[in-house]
Amino acid sequence: MTDEFDLHAELAIGVRDAAGAWGFLRRFADRYATPIVAGDGRDEEELRKAETRLGFSLPPSLRAVYELIGKRHDLTRSQDRLLGPDQVCVDDTGQVLVFRVENQDVAQWGVPLSAVAEPDPPVVFRLRQAERTWRPFLERTSLACVEMVLSEWMLSGDTFTNDRELDDAAVAVLEKRFRRLPMPDYPCWAGPDRPTRWFDGFGTVLREDAETWLWVRAASADGITAVRRELPGVWLS
Known part of the structure; x- marks a missing residue:
């Protein structure tokens, strides 16, 4: 990154x-x-x-x-x-x-x-x-x-990663504060009626699944801290 x-x-x-x-x-x-x-x-x-x-x-x-x-x-x-x-x-x-x-x-x-x-x-x-x-x-x-490569890479890290559930307010902030990546929308298998979307920002890459879950991977702890600051809430990792 x-x-x-x-x-x-x-x-x-x-x-x-x-x-x-x-x-x-x-x-x-x-x-x-x-x-x-x-x-x-x-x-x-x-x-x-x-x-x-x-x-x-x-x-x-x-x-x-x-x-x-x-x-x-x-x-x-x-x-x-x-x-x-x-x-x-x-x-x-x-x-x-x-x-x-x-x-x-x-x-x-x-x-x-x-x-x-x-x-x-x-x-x-x-x-x-x-x-x-x-x-x-x-x-x-x-x-x-x-x-496949983006998703498997996202989920292969054991450091500088984080994830959380999303609500409408968090999705709105995500869309405003982070840049959409040019990966086309595609069905999230766990919620096929809504897409998976990719974003980046603050030295991180983010995957949003069906407006319900967010995955983040960063090059450093600073990136994770920046995302958590922009999207305050309950982070699981």
Whole structure:
């Protein structure tokens, strides 16, 4: 979270297309985590075995993220899980290739089989224990991978983090005092009728889920203190 890295500008590039997404993930990891290196990706043999088992090729964008960061636990499975190539499967409706699951398997994310041959297909999600219907999540797999990395990074920290429940007054302050990041709104699986939104400010990155919960990660204790000052209330961490 250094001054020379403008997350807003970098993310604006990252959400444009697949090439922008992969470049953003590299730059984001350089600045916010540890650099991506060759050993962080899944190898070709693993991916070929998965495709042989499935009977079709993985979508190119899904293949690309496995090749880039498929072994990076901090960026792919701190909270929810990017499935390994040997775990990717077609769901029980026979309609969706599932590649990511919530940590208690409450929610699933996947690519519709009708779009699996597209270079960068849309991603859908569902609450597995509550419904069989899949809902739109994000319009491109590469965009869903950007979301995954942001979220897994947010929840992988054990220092300089904080979270709290939100009310209408706190949401209003958040919208006024912090800068919206150019990640498009997308459904929060825990409250699908309201979106997840991303913000930054005071040296921190913030994720707001469905106007009900706020997560914060900072580079230092000063950042957390600044957020708590701007948004007074009951913080849990």
